[in-house]
Amino acid sequence: MKSYACVTGADRGLGYELVKVLLEDGYIVFAGQYNKEWRLLDELSTEYPDRLHIVELDVSNDESVKTAAEFIRSKTDRIDVLINNSAISGNHEPTIFDQLDFDEMIRVFNVNCLGATRVTNALIQLIVNSDKKLIMNISSEAGSIGTCYRKGWFAYCTSKAALNMQSAIVHNNIRELGGQVILIHPGWMKSWLTGEYHDEAPLTPDIPAGKLIEIIRDPEQYKGERPAFIDYEGNKWEF
Ligand SMILES: NC(=O)c1ccc[n+]([C@@H]2O[C@H](COP(=O)([O-])OP(=O)(O)OC[C@H]3O[C@@H](n4cnc5c(N)ncnc54)[C@H](OP(=O)(O)O)[C@@H]3O)[C@@H](O)[C@H]2O)c1
Numbered sequence: 001m002k003s004y005a006c007v008t009g010a011d012r013g014l015g016y017e018l019v020k021v022l023l024e025d026g027y028i029v030f031a032g033q034y035n036k037e038w039r040l041l042d043e044l045s046t047e048y049p050d051r052l053h054i055v056e057l058d059v060s061n062d063e064s065v066k067t068a069a070e071f072i073r074s075k076t077d078r079i080d081v082l083i084n085n086s087a088i089s090g091n092h093e094p095t096i097f098d099q100l101d102f103d104e105m106i107r108v109f110n111v112n113c114l115g116a117t118r119v120t121n122a123l124i125q126l127i128v129n130s131d132k133k134l135i136m137n138i139s140s141e142a143g144s145i146g147t148c149y150r151k152g153w154f155a156y157c158t159s160k161a162a163l164n165m166q167s168a169i170v171h172n173n174i175r176e177l178g179g180q181v182i183l184i185h186p187g188w189m190k191s192w193l194t195g196e197y198h199d200e201a202p203l204t205p206d207i208p209a210g211k212l213i214e215i216i217r218d219p220e221q222y223k224g225e226r227p228a229f230i231d232y233e234g235n236k237w238e239f
Contacts, residue, residue, distance in 0.1 A: 004076045004130070008032040008059050008119055009086030013191040014138065016040050017209035018083055023048050025213060027081070030072050032057035034086065059086045059115030060107070069122035078129040081216055084116035084163075085138040089194045090155030105155040112159035117166050124174075133179025134219050136212070137167045139229065141185045146238035164229065164239060171227040181227040182219060184212065185237050208232035 005022045009015040010031035019031045019041070028051045031041055045052045055071055058064040072079070090108040094100050116137055120127075127133055142153060143160025150157060164183055171181040186208040188201045211232045215222070222228035229237045 003027045003080045003132075004030070004078060004126075005081040005083065006030040006032070006055075006072065006079050006119075006123065007083045007085055008057060008115070009034055011035045011038040011041060013193065014186055014189060014205040014209060015083075015085040016044075017205045018085065018212060019052070020044065020206075021209050021213040022081070022216075023051055025217070027051070028076070029053065030055050030068075030075075030079075032059070032068070032086065034058055057119075059084075059119055060110045062118065065118045065122050069119075072123065073126065077126065079123055079126040080130040080132040081134045081136065082120065082123055082127055083136045083138065084119055086115050087112045087138070087156075087159075087193065090153075092153045092156065092194070094154070095151045096154075100154060105158075108155035109159045109162065112156070113162040113166060116163055117170075120170055128174060128177055128179065131178075132219070133174055133177060134216065135167075135170060135174070135179070135181045136216065137163055137181060137183050137227075138186060139163050139167070139183040141231075141237060144185075144229075144238050164227075167227045175223075175225070180219060180223050182215065182222050183227050183229040183237075184208075184215075185229070185231045186212070187232050 005027045007018050010019045022029050030053045033054050041054050055068045057068040088111050090104050140160045142157045143164050167181045167183050187203045189203045189205045190201045
């Protein structure tokens with residue numbers, strides 16, 4: 001039987017690598033394209049013309065999500081795996097003693113938390129139509145309240161903590177139907193998340209992607225009353 005996945009924010013970084021490993025595993029993939037300047041998805045579609053669907057998707061925009069969901073519904077009646085990966089970081093520097101940029105915080109919250117909620121809301125019927133019913137939300141250790149040490153990063157940390165809460169609520173909705181949400185801390189990766197490339201990070205995004213596909217193949221062990229919050233190697237993280 002064919003398997004279907006949807007990945008948001010798939011132009012580069014972890015999202016792109018997840019699209020690659022899902023395609024290698026035989027999935028038909030709907031890859032959310034936000035930044036058309038990056039051509040990696042287009043190059044990949046020449047390798048997988050029948051199984052990679054590139055879908056324009058701005059998760060912060062109601063209309064964009066609605067249009068993308070309509071396109072996906074025209075191609076399939078189920079989504080086995082939804083990966084909410086899109087994120088922006090916002091300014092990390094200001095502390096509570098500085099002037100905070102609340103407009104920027106709203107933008108970050110809109111992408112990182114509401115974006116995942118919008119996409120999940122638009123695709124929930126397709127997800128529950130599948131046998132697997134797996135939603136993987138890419139969170140961060142930065143969203144853990146229990147281990148918080150930072151004095152800045154207001155927008156990013158609070159948006160990821162909110163993503164964790166929305167995941168708990170979605171999990172409550174789909175758990176009794178046999179579904180699950182898994183929250184992932186993918187590790188510190190070389191990427192453009194902050195707007196500049198962080199070469200000092202220890203991981204290239206293909207490394208967590210290679211581990212996450214193993215979790216996607218066998219998510220049963222992470223089922224429970226609450227969504228599992230784990231790192232890319234499957235180690236438990238504190239909420
Ligand atoms: N890098 C790390 O060390 C690290 C650590 C912990 C967690 N994470 C999480 O891992 C995930 C992937 O991050 P990454 O490091 O791979 O960074 P990334 O390459 O910047 O990936 C994020 C993707 O989301 C896209 N995006 C931004 N705004 C969007 C919107 N409105 N709608 C749809 N997509 C949008 C970005 O587009 P652009 O190409 O335009 O930027 C980018 O393709 C994120 O959820 C991040 O929070 C990363």
